Amino acid sequence: MADVAHASSNAPAPKPAPHVKDNAIIRFENITKRFDKVVAVDTVNLEIKEGEFFALLGPSGCGKTTLLRMLAGFETPTEGRILIDGKDVAALPPNKRPVNMVFQSYAVFPHMKVSDNVAYGLKMDGVAAPEIKTRVSEALELVKLGGFGDRMPDQLSGGQRQRVALARALVKRPRVLLLDEPLSALDAKLRDQMRSELTSLQEKVGITFIMVTHDQDEALAIATRCAVMNRGVLAQVATPADLYEFPNSRFVADFVGSVNMFEGVLEKDEPNEAHVRCPELAATVYLDHGVTGARGSTVWVALRPEKIEMHKRPAGSSAMKMEDAPQGANVVAGVIRDIVYLGSETNYEVELEGGRRVKTFRSNLTRYDQEDFTWDEPVWLAWHACSPAVLLS
């Protein structure tokens, strides 16, 4: 049972990204943006490589949209430089930048036909009429809107309007495509479909995509690399898997996915093992790797709910032991207080002896759960020595 639960933890495999090249197409150098006295973006340094599908992830008001808008030219950085293909774009107005944007509201011109919307940017560039025609129909074909050219935007659904916005931006063959919360206005079903379409579209056209989103699921599912922002500062830049499994701070651990966080004291830190004593857990957290922190310092242990195993605790049974941890470590006793059945999995809340509640998820592997956990049942919670992430900030 223990092994099954472990295997079900959904560590995503790193996505293959064959078309990512080595050159940095975008560079933010010490970018700061202040609105009056409010700092929206604070000394951001970031490099995005050609061919990446990059996500800027963060809660609302974290500065991610401001960063994107500075790249598009709608906001001017207070300090710092933005380089596109190595060239400083400070002096370039939005209409002269080699980037195009898909707006959150799509911003499809309501007074123009679909084909005129898509042709607009090409007309502005002075492309010859016959070429415009072929490129527009190619672009509409690309977003599966072939034959919709003569419709007016109000005759389209939200999803179709978004495709128009995509076609309109892609038809200009920009160096970088910017997407501002591309999926937020779609309903759940459409969103799932659009996710995979965006990924395949990006692979097909080979253009660098930069997406802003507040939805961590979306970022993990689509992006090849993510930057998590918090209060104008870059918290972590990593692949989706690394963000989830190796968060560098409490903020990232908490923002990306669900997590149990325990404050503790680092008692032992050696290359091959570390011990953290967490008062709330009434147990020592044992790790099979070292932590680079000072002994005796306060640290936080982040434990994902799906990485916690739950075992029956019959009355009078002796304390459980994990095979990869010393006796008394990585196992705690508690009582089930809440059960939420979600179909594919069930979420449990277990109350420890000190009163602290811990979340754990179990996949519903069979239609009838033989273990049949129920309310107020005493249980053991256990995890492997490699599962917890120790955070220094």
Place this chain on the structure above:
Amino acid sequence: MTTLSQRRARRERPGPLEYTKRWPLRVIVLATLAFLYLPLITLMVFSFNTSRRNVVWQGFTTDWYVKAFNNESLLQAFVNSLTIAFLCTIISVILGALAAVMLWRFRFPGKTAVEGSMALPIVVPEICLGVAMLVFFARVLPWPMGLPWPLNLGAITIAHVSFSFPFVSTVVRARLASFNRELEEAAKDLGASEWRTFWDVLVPHMQPGLIAGALLAFTLSLDDFVITFFTAGPDTITFPVKVYSMLRFSVTPEVNAASTVLILVTVVLTAVGLQMQNRTEADKAKA
């Protein structure tokens, strides 16, 4: 280094849509404001000028104000204007509110016609309404001469109400559009009668609209020259009509002084009205 970056921060390039920060637009806005205000400001400044000629600044004096206040007929006209505006505001707000509730609330035969005629006084040129009122009060309903004040102002007040209350109705109706009818149903569900519901739920909701409408009716009445010009008799002169006749003869700083007073009265009343409106709207927002 810090000073350099600070200076650069201060001279930040405006964003592409910050049109207000672009100098051609700034020049146009400033020029427009100058065009709108310079004449008024000169008028006000020269109401304090010692010289009789409105031309060269010769020294500060308040003589013209004293003179204007001692000018019996000017003062009478001023009082008349304010009285008419006051009466017109009260009647217009009542009629306008009733009309707004009627059009918002009820479905009845001929509603389109009523709605259309209600909009007519707003669009009909002043001069047409003015001559219509002249004929009406000369032939159909002759307003008796020599009535005691303020009854002698009746004809002008009626004319003013006729073009003011449709404006009030429009403003109040716009406000009513945001009314949540469930509130009314809730009040009735809790046992309030039709009448209590009207007073306890609908009128409080209309309040900002009523204040805005009152403000509009007051200024419309105070501002009106053309319609008054056709309805005023020799003993019912309003301030604009008086100024008009003074202008025909000469332009003296006395007129400047009287105008300055009227401008200040309107500005203060507008400020008070806007303040009241903001306050009730802020209260509503808090609630």
Place this chain on the structure above:
Amino acid sequence: MEQTWRQAKAAFAAISIPPIAWLLLFFIVPMAVIWAYSFGENTGPVTIDFTGTFSNYMRAAEPLYLEIFWKSVLVAGLTTILCLLVGFPVALAIAFASPRMKAWLLLLIMLPFWTNLLIRTYALIAVLREQGYVNFTLEWLWSNASGLMTLVGLQPLGEFEPLTLLYNNTAVVIGLVYVHLPFMVLPLYSALDRMDRSLMEASLDLGAGHMRTIMQVVVPLAAPGIASGILITFIPALGAYLTPDLLGGTDSQMIANVIERQFKRANDWPFGAALSFMLMYLTFIAIAVQALVQRRSERRR
């Protein structure tokens, strides 16, 4: 939503009778009387017979009066165009100002609107007349320029001739623009303020410059606002009485001045009534045109 009047007859009566009665008695009746007069004839100094004649309208169609109508339309049209040219950038600047700045600018545009029309016209007279400040400023510049020219050894300029800025058609147009500018700015502002900013950003993002963005995106989308701005500037300008009367010369009579003369001086009420109904029809035509434009732009959306 709405309830029929039958459901609450007493309430309906209490609410509807006062405004409808007022409108009927003090608006519809006076208008109807004027309308009847327009088909009447003067039979004595104070008596008018309703003969059903069209002679008043025939007279109004004489070249002399048609010319005045045409001129009124031209002056009002010119005023509207000038207001639009000045008002659009001003409205744009207000719509895109910071919230604080926006409130102040709006107040500054509104304030003259609350100020008495006659006082504003009077103020304009004080500025524009030969002894006014525009001429003083020009004279000062003139004499300085003249002094400068003598300094560099040229002939000084001649005596300064004050410009006649008053009592002509130009003065009437300036005066009408002065009075009606707020009428234009406010609807333009509210149309621009309501507009989705991301549409303009999208246009810029796709490579259009500011002028092209304004012409191809902003103007078509703000068309209903522009149309109503044009209408509420054009209508009062067309029927303006005070401005041409005070600022105009002998040849700047507009239609309202002619109407006034029929009632107050010439004492030809039937003819004046006919003229004033023709002015009303012109107004209604303008409104109908605007409604048509509005409907078309709405259908397009």
